Amino acid sequence: MEEGDSSSSKLLALSTPLLKLTSLRKLLNxxxxxxxxxxxxxxxxxxxxDRAALAHVGEAVLNGYDTVTVGTCGNYxxxxxxxxxxxxxxxVxxxxxxxxxxxxxxMKRYGARVVEVEGPYEDAVAVSVSSARANGWYDANPGSVNDHVSIEAYSLIAREIVRQLGDAxxxxxxxxxxxxxxxGIYHGFYRLYRAGETTRIPRMVAASTSNANQLVYSWSRGSTEPLPVEVSEVRETPVNEPLVAIRSLNAEEALRAIYASKGxxxxxxxSEMVEMSILLRAFxxxxxxxxxxxxxxxxxxxxxxxxxxGPVVAVITGRWRREKR
Structure with missing residues (x-):
């Protein structure tokens, strides 16, 4: 898609490749x-x-909204x-x-109005939600009234993986x-299994920062319910910002998925995350x-x-296409 192309024909379903790990397998044992x-x-x-954003914008168009809003650390x-x-x-x-x-x-280059909010990510989401309610904007925030749209969008990742592997x-x-x-991915696999299209539901494994994420914090303490995370434990950096969550907005559903799938x-x-990203690029x-x-x-x-x-899949995000070697 070219920047600035406003053709509605560009609002199509997304699909991403499944790449088999080769050189790194031996190094990582x-x-x-x-x-x-x-x-x-x-x-x-x-x-x-992109998957959630595309789905939410589509819903906003279908329902006659002229403005969509979200609180974010960056990518969303x-x-x-x-x-x-x-x-x-x-x-907005x-x-x-x-x-x-x-x-x-x-964000600004794509024409968005960007508003800075004092406080952490959770506060940015809260202000976005209240602004959506007050101004009649479409609310694309996680954990909000339209949360099901995000979950459905991410469920398509499961369908793609099954199509690419032949099974879950x-x-x-x-x-x-x-x-x-x-x-979302768990629900996708669950539905495919119930429909008889796969032989199993994968074990769902959550990966995050060790510096305050409610899902990891709760699971590591053996809790099936979200436990409160002390603000004093948070160590936000440019590396872990996408993962830090004093309150994970889908914590209850995510913990259920992890426990139900024996994940x-x-x-x-x-340092561990940076090193692995370097290894992925190099190898x-x-x-x-x-x-x-x-x-x-x-x-x-x-x-x-x-x-x-059976096969193991890691969902990986980047900002560039795979390099030619």
């Missing part, structure tokens, strides 16, 4: 498993957030701004003032902040955001303690 990367970097703005705001522009809608994006927000210029994999690892993507949740340091020619590289770290951790009887 993964020789015993077939590991794949579901590479969301092929989406127009480079992340899995860019995706909403991008698709709103294609559809001829106005986008709320961002936490204290975050690095390296993608704010892109044994394990799927997903980077999590709010947990919305993991919930797990892991948190990693910035596989895949550009991965460090936060999303946590999914492959989670695969490694999960396979250390668990035997699997």
């Amino acid at each position: 993964l020789d015993g498993a077939a590991v794949y990367l579901k590479y969301e970097g092929y989406n127009p703005t480079g992340t899995h957030k 705001g860019v995706a909403v701004a991008y698709y709103a522009r294609l559809a001829g809608l106005r986008a 994006i709320f961002v936490p003032k204290g975050y690095s927000n390296s993608r704010v210029p892109e 994999p044994a394990v799927v690892a997903v980077p999590v902040g709010n947990g919305t993507t993991l919930v 797990a949740a892991f948190g990693f340091s910035d 596989e020619g895949v550009s991965a955001l460090p936060a999303s590289a946590s999914a492959l770290l989670a695969v490694r951790e999960y396979l250390k303690a668990n035997e699997v009887d």
Whole structure:
């Protein structure tokens, strides 16, 4: 899609490749498993957030809205701004003032109005939700009245993986902040299994930062319900911003999915995520955001303690296409 192209024909379903891990398997001691990367970097703005943004903008158009709003740390705001522009809608994006927000210029380039909010990500979402209610805007926020649209959009990742592999994999690892993507993918696999289109539901593995994510915090303490995270435990950085969540907005559903599928949740340091993103680029020619590289770290951790009887998939986000080697 070319920037500035406002043709409605561009509002099409998205599809991303499944790349088999090759050179890195031996280095990561993964020789015993077939590991794949579901590479969301092929989406127009480079992340899995395109899927939810496209779906929400489509709903906004169908229901006669002229403005769509969201609170964001960066990636989701860019995706909403991008698709709103294609559809001829106005986008109002709320961002936490204290975050690095390296993608704010892109949001503005796509014509979005960007509003800085004092406080953390959760406050930006809260202001966006209240603004949507007060102004009659379409609310594209996770955990909001239209949350089901995001979950349905992410469920299509499961259908694509099944089409690409011929069946559901044994394990799927997903980077999590709010947990919305993991919930959507799980529901996709669940429906396919109930319809007899797969032989199993994968074990869902959440990957995140070790510096305060409610899903990882709750699972590591054996809780099936979201536990409160102390603000004092938060260590936000440009690397972990997409993953930090004092309150994961889809925490309850995500924890249910992890426990129901006999999965797990892991948190990693910035240095671990950065190192894995460098390895992916050097050995596989895949550009991965460090936060999303946590999914492959989670695969490694999960396979250390668990035997699997089929393929393993890590959902990876980037901002560029796979490099030619």
